[in-house]
Amino acid sequence: MIKAVRGTRDLLPPETALWNFVESAVRDVFRAYNFEEIRTPIFEDTQLFARGVGEETDIVSKEMYTWEDRGRAASEKGHMLTLRPENTAGVVRAYIEHKLWDRGLNKLYYIGPQFRRERPQKGRYRQFYQIGAEVIGPASAGSESPARDAEILEMLATLLDRLGIAGWNLELNSVGCPNDRVAFNEALRKALEPVVGKMCVDCQRRAVTNPLRVFDCKVPEDQPIIEKLPRISQFLDEPCRTHFVAVQEILKAVGVSFTLNDRLVRGLDYYTRTAFEFTHGALGAQNAILGGGRYDGLSEALGGPAAPGIGFAIGEDRLVMSLQESASAEAVLHKPDMYIAPLGLGMNAEAARLARELRRHDLVVELGDESFRLKKSFELATKVGAKYILIVGENEVKADAFALKDLATGEQVSVARGDLARRIQGER
Ligand code: HAM
DSSP states (O other): OOOOOTTOOOOOTTHHHHHHHHHHHHHHHHHHTTOEEOOOOSEEEHHHHHHHTOTTSHIIIIIOOEEEOSSOOGGGTTOEEEEOSOSHHHHHHHHHHTTGGGGSSEEEEEEEEEEOOOOOBTTBOSEEEEEEEEEEOOGGGTTTSHHHHHHHHHHHHHHHHHTTOOSEEEEEEEOOOHHHHHHHHHHHHHHHTTTGGGSOHHHHHHHHHOGGGGGGOOOGGGHHHHHTSOOGGGGOOHHHHHHHHHHHHHHHHHTOOOEEOTTOOOSOTTOEEEEEEEEEGGGTTSOEEEEEEEOTTHHHHTTOOOOOEEEEEEEHHHHHHHHHTSTHHHHHOOOOSEEEEEOSTTHHHHHHHHHHHHHHTTOOEEEOOTTSOHHHHHHHHHHHTOSEEEEEOHHHHHHTEEEEEETTTOOEEEEEGGGHHHHHHHHO
């Protein structure tokens, strides 16, 4: 038997109703902040991620699904393509390709699958879904302002509250700008020199190529060493410090609570200044519902104009998981209002007519078949979870009134055709 590939999964009903509920709340909330949707390709040039996300990150060095393109001209042989492991690089590529700066400030969001070859576990998949948003544009349009950072974070708090997800925690840090990074990397290298021999091979390599990435290390034995390393917060220059303080002040003014965490450096190289994660206790080891931050140099790194930006991506799989723990999930799972049971030969057509009328009134109707005995119709109606069963037999059609039975209480009444929709809507 062929099964779904390890790390991928089928999303089945009724859980898919939760996914749709989340996505429609997202679209409503993002709309109020003037975000518009962008859809970028699922695969891109490998170079986009190597240059955008960073060669030394776990994502690029270990986790990408990459292959050589076939059927290209010999001169282009060796052209590599990659299933997108994240969507920010794709959005910034599109920003540059379509000269989106002509519109001033761009506020773009996306919903879609991403691919990383990580070790699958609860909340971690090889095909997973992100809901993300990016604000990008020339500094003259306000893209660099701490007001943008705070606006994004407040929007996320609003979304989580609206979904009824309680108990989230916003962890906030500033990872500084390239100026700060030079001094910080220098200090890190120095601090690592005497101890790096005792660390894992990845850290030994990182210490030389990109010392900041040492903070991504998950090896337990290395943690006491990492704990003692210098923190970026000690190296912020004046503009970065002021920017970070301003973000915090707006957050306090709008009532979004946060925790400062100067160990949070995020696993992608493009970040500058504000970096953040929202965590949720119910998720277990993979407790980050979402992550994001500023990437003021990304457009230039990809060959575009200066275009400061900030954004985030929510792990939709994890968001739905934390929603399942909350009370609002129950209300979202729709069951049919009614199961229509045609009783006897020739009744399929009458039942279809009736179903058509009722569905036009937005009722959720499941339709049976005239070949079913009444007992079987009852069993099927119960199985699909219908609230009512409606019997459509010859006598009912003649009388233009139908037997309507409440499957929970067993109460049965005869209802005239014209009164059916109103009656059931009233009961909803
Ligand atoms: P990221 O932290 O790599 O950031 O991913 C964001 C979120 O995606 C994570 O917090 C997590 O919820 C979810 N996620 C990541 N990997 C997996 C996985 N294997 N299985 C399930 N969920 C996962 C980014 O991707 C950045 N592009 C975010 C961003 C946008 N920064 C600025 N703009």
